[in-house]
Amino acid sequence: MVDAARAQRLAKRITTIVASAISGEIKDPRLAHVTITDTRVTGDLHDATVYYTVMGSTIDAEPDYTEAAAGLAAATGVLRSKVGAGTGVRFTPTLRFELDTVPDATRAMDELLAKARAQDELVARAARDAEPAGDDDPYYHEDGEAGQDARG
Template identity: 70%
Template sequence: MADPARARRLAKRINTIVASAIEFEIKDPGLAGVTVVDTKVTADLHDATVYYSVMGPTLDDEPDYAAAAAALERARGVLRSKVGAGTGVRFTPTLTFLRDTTTDNVNRMEELLARARAADADLARVRVGAKPAGDPDPYRDRTSTGPLAEEDSDDHDRPED
């Protein structure tokens, strides 16, 4: 087993090599919007997982995740050979590509927060003219005249002085 620092250094180097190869060397149109986000290497340095994100041609277009995944699968061998040449390790790690869903999760959270804000705004509009139901102070005894009223005192059995 390699130490964790060596695995992190190798992951960083693989990240750089794969990102550079996708951007400048591999001419596959399916890789046009692919960005390498992160890379993780196992402790034995035999497997590397490359996380990627995909952007559409414009900000409004939905990215083609299937085409990007297929293009990465086609380029897997070329990328692995570039990693082997660029890292100089005895055993070149196998590459696994996983789509990074962080941006999807962020968009989902933003949508949920927007809905919560809208619900809060609706509640605030309703609450402006609302009055509480029932008595404003339901625990106050309105029959007594003061804090030492005769019916409230516990001195019923005590004779007068």
Template identity: 65%
Template sequence: MADPARARRLAKRISEIVASAIEYEIKDPRLAGVTITDSKVTNDLHDATLYYTVLGKSLTEEPDYDGVAAALAKATGVLRSKVGAELGVRFTPTLAFARDTVPDAANRMEELLARARAADEDLARVRQGAKHAGESDPYRQDGVGGASGELEDERDPEDTVDGD
């Protein structure tokens, strides 16, 4: 079993090599805007999973995730050869690519928080100038006695536990 620290170092180096190769060496136009965000290597150092995200050409345009996945699948052999040549380890790990969903989840959370802030602002606007209904102290009793308004001597003398 390999050292987990070594697996982390190897994963970091693999992500650097693959990111550099995608940017400078692979000439597939579908890979424009692809960013390697994270990588994980199994403890036996035989498999590496690389997480990627795709930046769209504009904010309104949705990136072509299927095209990027196909381009990465096509370039996997070349990228693995490049990783093997630069790492110098006995066994070159197999490469698998997975789309990183963290940016999508972060955008969704931002949208939900914006909706919650808008709802809070609407509620604050409605509450402004509002008064409580009824008296200021609704639990105040005019009589002398307990919460039910009974006097002490009207209680059942045998009931000493809970006052019922």
């Protein structure tokens, strides 16, 4: 039977163990700018997908995703051993590392929202100074006069 709460607890624990091992115990320079963002564990607790992001070494530097992936692939065995020792489960889950695309999608969404706000500001500025193209009230009323309010 699948215990979703247990899988979530194990996923959190794996995230913590892998992140601390990468930051403190594994001395691979390719992993210097890797951040573990999330972990998902299957219902049978046999497989874990660990999501990570890579930050650039400086503000202007592009992250090296291929080197980070190679570093994680090389460290998978050590990381799995640490997960096994740190979780105490009967079967240590296999670890699969995937690049987390959420930060990129968030950045793209923020750029789209900024564009939309700028466009809205342009429309609001144009509407503020605009005048109606025709009469104030262009509809026909019962008294036969267009543009006049029949109520008075």
